[in-house]
Amino acid sequence: MVQRRRNTCPSPQDITRALQGPSSASNPGAASLDELIQRCLNCFDPEGKLTSPRGSQLVDMTLMMHGWVVPSQMFAQKLLTLYPPLSLSAGPTGAHVHDCPSDKRGLKRTQICHLIRQWISQFPAVFEADPLLEQTMGDLWALARSDGVETHSQLVDNSCLGPHANMFQAPSPSVKKRKVSLIFDHMEPHEMAEHLSYLEFKNFCNVSFMDYRSYVVHGSVRDNPALERSVMMCNGVSQWVQLMILSRHTAQQRAQVFTKFIHVAQRLRALQNFNTLMAVTGGLCHSSISRLKDTSNLLTPDITKALGEMTELLSSGSNYINYRRLYNECSGFKVPILGVHLKDLISLNEALPDYIDQDKINLSKLQHLYSNISDLVATHSCTPPFEANKDLLHLLTLSLDLYYTEDEIYELSYNKEPRNTKIQPVAPVKAPVVAEWGSGVTPRLDPDTISKHVKQMVDSIMKNYDQNQDGYISLDDFEKIAANFPFSFCTHEADREGEISHEEITSYFMRGMSICAKLGYRFNTHNFHETTYKRPTFCENCGGFLWGVIKQGYHCKDCGINCHRHCRDLVEIACLKKHKNTTGSCPCTPAPDTRIKGNTWNIEEEAFVFPAKQRDRKPPGHRSGQQQQ
Structure with missing residues (x-):
C-alpha cells in the first residue's frame, strides 16, 4: 500500500469528482x-x-x-x-x-x-x-x-531554437506620462486590484504544462520556479494584507484599511481573478485579524456582509463547489485558484493507472489530464481588461517581498489589541484555505532579486516625487511612502534638512528589506558616504583613479571599499562586514566599529566626510519609543 501524500493526496470523493469533470472526448481506450x-x-x-x-x-x-x-x-x-x-x-x-x-x-x-x-x-x-x-x-x-x-x-532541425520565451505573456505595462501617487492611502481599491491582477496573471502565464506535471509527480513546488513564484505571491499578498492592517496604530485606522481591502476583493471578484481574491480574503480572515475586537466593532454591516459572501464563495465545502460553478460560467479574462485545479490533477494521476494490460498506455487518463491542463494553458491567451503602471507595479512588487513568521504577526496583533479576558471573543469567520498546496513556501528571495526590486521602486519614487530633479525628495513624502511597508524607520543621515536623497532612500529600503525578507547577514548592504580622500585611491569597480579636489568618490564605512559616483550601483551588492545591532531604531542599523586600529593606514583616520555628519542624530519625524514591528 503506497503511503498517501500529506496535503496533496486526494480522498475517494475527490477522485470521483475529478473523473466526472469535463472531458473534450469520449474514452479513447488504450494503445x-x-x-x-x-x-x-x-x-x-x-x-x-x-x-x-x-x-x-x-x-x-x-x-x-x-x-x-x-x-x-x-x-x-x-x-x-x-x-x-x-x-x-x-x-x-x-x-x-x-x-x-x-x-x-x-x-x-x-x-x-x-x-x-x-x-x-x-x-x-x-x-x-x-x-x-x-x-x-x-x-x-x-x-x-x-x-x-x-x-x-x-x-526535424531543432538547432534554430533560441532561448525559449513563453508564448503567453501578460502585455507590457503602460508607461503613462502622468505622475502617480505611491502612497497606500492614495491608491484606489480598483487600481490596487488591477495591479495585483497584472502581477498574478504574469506569474500564471509563466506556468507551463511541464510545471503542472512536475508538481503532480513530486507533490512539491521545489525546483519548480514558476509555480513557486505563484505560491510566493499568494502567500505574500495574504501576509501583506495582514501587515498593512496591523501597521496602523488605532482601531479606526485599522478598520479603514480593512474596508479598503474588502473593496479590493470586490474588484478582484469583478475581474475574475480568483487566485488573488483567495489570498486577500484569506488575509482578512486570518485569526491575527479576526481577533481584533475593537477593529471589528468599527466595521459597517455592509463590509461584514461582503466578507461573508467572499468566504462563502471560496469555501472548500463540497470540493469548492461554489467557486467551481462560478468559474465555469466565466468567459474571457480569468485567473483560477491554482491549488484547486492542481488537486484535480493529482486526483486523476493517482486514480488512473498509466498502463492497461501491462503494455497499453491508458489514453483515457491522458485525455482527462490533457483536458484539465489545456483549459488552464488556454487561459494564458486572454487579454487583461486593464492597463498597468510600472511605478505602481514596482511598489507592489517590493511590498510583497516582505516575510514575517506567524509568531511575529501574532505578536504584532497582540501588541495592537492585547488579550482581554473580560471581552467576549468575536465570532470567527471561517477563512478559506490559502495556498495549502504550497504550504511551507516562504517568500525568501535572493539578494540580487531584492536589490533589483528596490532599485526599480526607488527610481519610480524619484520619477514621481523629485520635482526639482536634483536627486532629493521631501522627508514628508518619503515617510508617507515608507508607510506602505510595515517595518519601522531605520536611522539615516540626511544631507539636507527636511529632504532625503536617492542614495539614502535606497539604503533605507535595502537595510529594511534585508531584515524583513529574512536575508540575514549575508545581505548587508554598503554604507556609502560621499568622501574627500587625502591619499591616492582607486575605484573598487573599474580600478580607475578617484580624481578631484574634494568629494572624489564614495566610501563604505562598514567594509572600506571605495568607488566612483557612477560606479556605486555597479559594485558588488553584499557588504562583507557583519553589522552589529544597536539597541535603538532598526535592527539593521550598524554599531560603531570598536576594534583596535593597527598601524596600517585607515581612510577614516585621515579622510573627512563632507559635509560633517552627526552619527547619533535622529531623523526628523522620529518617534521616541516607537516599537519595532
Missing part, C-alpha cells in the same frame, strides 16, 4: 506506444496538414502528455526507429520496412517529419530541458539528411 504514434501519423496528409479537428486534438494531446507515461527521449527514439530509410539496407536495426512499398515509406517519412515539426513548434521548451532528447533529435536529423531530401532535414 501501445507504437499504435499511438501511428494514429498520430495518420492524422497528417502528404502535405503535412492535419486532416481533422479530432486528429489535431489527438496529436496535440500526444505531444503534450506523452511525458506522463514515457520519457520524451524514448518517444523520440521510437520515431527514429520507425523512420524508414530510402534503401532497405540503410535502415536502423529493428526497423520494420521490408514489407513497406517505397511510396508508403516516403509518405511515412513525411508524416514523421511533420509530427516532429509540430512537436518542435508547439512545445520548444521540452527540447531545451532534456540533453538526451537533444542527442536523439540530432540522430533523427542526420538520418533525414542522409536521404537527400532537404525539406525533411529542415522539418
Whole structure:
C-alpha cells in the first residue's frame, strides 16, 4: 500500500469528482506506444496538414502528455526507429520496412517529419530541458539528411531554437506620462486590484504544462520556479494584507484599511481573478485579524456582509463547489485558484493507472489530464481588461517581498489589541484555505532579486516625487511612502534638512528589506558616504583613479571599499562586514566599529566626510519609543 501524500493526496470523493469533470472526448481506450504514434501519423496528409479537428486534438494531446507515461527521449527514439530509410539496407536495426512499398515509406517519412515539426513548434521548451532528447533529435536529423531530401532535414532541425520565451505573456505595462501617487492611502481599491491582477496573471502565464506535471509527480513546488513564484505571491499578498492592517496604530485606522481591502476583493471578484481574491480574503480572515475586537466593532454591516459572501464563495465545502460553478460560467479574462485545479490533477494521476494490460498506455487518463491542463494553458491567451503602471507595479512588487513568521504577526496583533479576558471573543469567520498546496513556501528571495526590486521602486519614487530633479525628495513624502511597508524607520543621515536623497532612500529600503525578507547577514548592504580622500585611491569597480579636489568618490564605512559616483550601483551588492545591532531604531542599523586600529593606514583616520555628519542624530519625524514591528 503506497503511503498517501500529506496535503496533496486526494480522498475517494475527490477522485470521483475529478473523473466526472469535463472531458473534450469520449474514452479513447488504450494503445501501445507504437499504435499511438501511428494514429498520430495518420492524422497528417502528404502535405503535412492535419486532416481533422479530432486528429489535431489527438496529436496535440500526444505531444503534450506523452511525458506522463514515457520519457520524451524514448518517444523520440521510437520515431527514429520507425523512420524508414530510402534503401532497405540503410535502415536502423529493428526497423520494420521490408514489407513497406517505397511510396508508403516516403509518405511515412513525411508524416514523421511533420509530427516532429509540430512537436518542435508547439512545445520548444521540452527540447531545451532534456540533453538526451537533444542527442536523439540530432540522430533523427542526420538520418533525414542522409536521404537527400532537404525539406525533411529542415522539418526535424531543432538547432534554430533560441532561448525559449513563453508564448503567453501578460502585455507590457503602460508607461503613462502622468505622475502617480505611491502612497497606500492614495491608491484606489480598483487600481490596487488591477495591479495585483497584472502581477498574478504574469506569474500564471509563466506556468507551463511541464510545471503542472512536475508538481503532480513530486507533490512539491521545489525546483519548480514558476509555480513557486505563484505560491510566493499568494502567500505574500495574504501576509501583506495582514501587515498593512496591523501597521496602523488605532482601531479606526485599522478598520479603514480593512474596508479598503474588502473593496479590493470586490474588484478582484469583478475581474475574475480568483487566485488573488483567495489570498486577500484569506488575509482578512486570518485569526491575527479576526481577533481584533475593537477593529471589528468599527466595521459597517455592509463590509461584514461582503466578507461573508467572499468566504462563502471560496469555501472548500463540497470540493469548492461554489467557486467551481462560478468559474465555469466565466468567459474571457480569468485567473483560477491554482491549488484547486492542481488537486484535480493529482486526483486523476493517482486514480488512473498509466498502463492497461501491462503494455497499453491508458489514453483515457491522458485525455482527462490533457483536458484539465489545456483549459488552464488556454487561459494564458486572454487579454487583461486593464492597463498597468510600472511605478505602481514596482511598489507592489517590493511590498510583497516582505516575510514575517506567524509568531511575529501574532505578536504584532497582540501588541495592537492585547488579550482581554473580560471581552467576549468575536465570532470567527471561517477563512478559506490559502495556498495549502504550497504550504511551507516562504517568500525568501535572493539578494540580487531584492536589490533589483528596490532599485526599480526607488527610481519610480524619484520619477514621481523629485520635482526639482536634483536627486532629493521631501522627508514628508518619503515617510508617507515608507508607510506602505510595515517595518519601522531605520536611522539615516540626511544631507539636507527636511529632504532625503536617492542614495539614502535606497539604503533605507535595502537595510529594511534585508531584515524583513529574512536575508540575514549575508545581505548587508554598503554604507556609502560621499568622501574627500587625502591619499591616492582607486575605484573598487573599474580600478580607475578617484580624481578631484574634494568629494572624489564614495566610501563604505562598514567594509572600506571605495568607488566612483557612477560606479556605486555597479559594485558588488553584499557588504562583507557583519553589522552589529544597536539597541535603538532598526535592527539593521550598524554599531560603531570598536576594534583596535593597527598601524596600517585607515581612510577614516585621515579622510573627512563632507559635509560633517552627526552619527547619533535622529531623523526628523522620529518617534521616541516607537516599537519595532
